[in-house]
Amino acid sequence: MKILAYTSPARGHLFPLVPVLDELGRRGHDVAVRTLASQTAALEACGFSAQAIAPAIEAIEHDDFRARTPPAKVGRAMATFGARAEHDAADLEAAITAERPDAVLVDVMSWGASAVAERSGLPWAQWLPYPLPVPSPDGGVPPFGPGLTPAHGPLGRLRDRALGPLLERVAGRAALPLANAVRGRAGVPPYARVADIYTSAPLLLYMTAEPLEYPRPEWPAGVRMVGPCAWEPPADPPPWLEAVDRPLVLVSTSSEFQDDGRLVATTLEALAGEDVHLVATVPAAGLAGLTVPANARVAEFLPHTPLLAKAACVVTHGGAGATQKALAAGVPVCVVPFGRDQFEVARRVEVAGAGTRLPAPRLSPARLRAAVLEAMTKTDGARRVADGFAATGGPVAAADAVEGLAGARAPA
Structure with a gap:
């Protein structure tokens, strides 16, 4: 056929x-x-x-x-x-x-x-x-x-x-x-x-x-x-990943531009003092002017699949693809929706007990830090979602x- x-x-x-x-x-x-x-x-x-x-x-x-x-x-x-x-x-x-x-x-x-x-x-x-x-x-x-x-x-x-x-x-x-x-x-x-x-x-x-x-x-x-049938182009894991020995938090923005770059900057500030290894992927246009703390790495692109194998939480704008890829790996999410279908995705995450939701107008370092730390306790909910996907x-x-x-x- x-x-x-x-x-x-x-x-x-x-x-x-x-x-x-x-x-x-x-x-x-x-x-x-x-x-x-x-x-x-x-x-x-x-x-x-x-x-x-x-x-x-x-x-x-x-x-x-x-x-x-x-x-x-x-x-x-x-x-x-x-x-x-x-x-x-x-x-x-x-x-x-x-x-x-x-x-x-x-x-x-x-x-x-x-x-x-x-x-x-x-x-x-x-x-x-x-x-x-x-x-x-x-x-x-x-x-x-x-x-x-x-x-x-x-x-x-x-x-x-x-x-x-x-x-x-x-x-x-x-x-x-x-x-x-x-x-x-x-x-x-x-x-x-x-x-x-x-x-x-x-x-x-x-x-x-x-x-x-x-x-x-x-x-x-x-x-x-x-x-979700999650997929990404094959890529080798970054060489530094194997040495990461702290909880990994991944933050990313939309693959279609929607002016959500402040999510990365706020996450870097919010988690600078936490005992985590923060990894941010952001388009090249958003790299300029970012203050990157000692516990963070920022890159234009990194393959997410190997990062998710070590991740304790994903901070995301709430695009269905990025959110469901994390949940399919059993990783809880902190969703900060900016528009489109993201409000619906964020609420579903919250209702399923698979992470936390923080509306973009309320985004601040203190609120985001609290939301991420709470999301990291939602592993059981994320695993239930992963099991539902697999079924x-x-x-x-x-x-x-x-x-x-x-x-x-x-x-x-």
């Missing part, structure tokens, strides 16, 4: 798919990928046929951090996805013509590509590497966006009934006209609700699991939780689902 995977220009959306593609390739299927230009060499090293998505897509910056209010941030983010959709529809259409696949996997945020996949008549699926923004008709899941605690009692249910439709209208006004414009040009029916973006495909590989995700009485049809079957279960969707068996 020939499988074509199409991603948005975000490493956080590509990396969780790689173990699934690797499992499909291991079973003998032919895998082709369209993704960020910077990642094609790494994917070719995995044995896939890889080409870059259209340059015009990568040229459109995800700049929601420039907006001042939550509704404005949502609008700016949706405008980015809508602008990219104008290009990714034609891009996937060309890729299908060139590759002649038997099945197509599409990033859930590639709206135009999703419309083309739907129209193609081929078996197709999406994958989602962050919390599912779909309400639960039977309750239990708070309205998506601000990171609310799950409702308890009559007042909580009243809150959800009042806020749910309001938040859905905000997202709908921002997303539906843009998504439906490209769907109209592709000749497929319009979405009626924002939730349709995530539930229109016959299969959605949902890259998380309980107990990090909230339980639902009933999941939307087609949703298959497969855990899904991970990439093996995801590959089974893709094969089942396509009615295909692995080649003999």
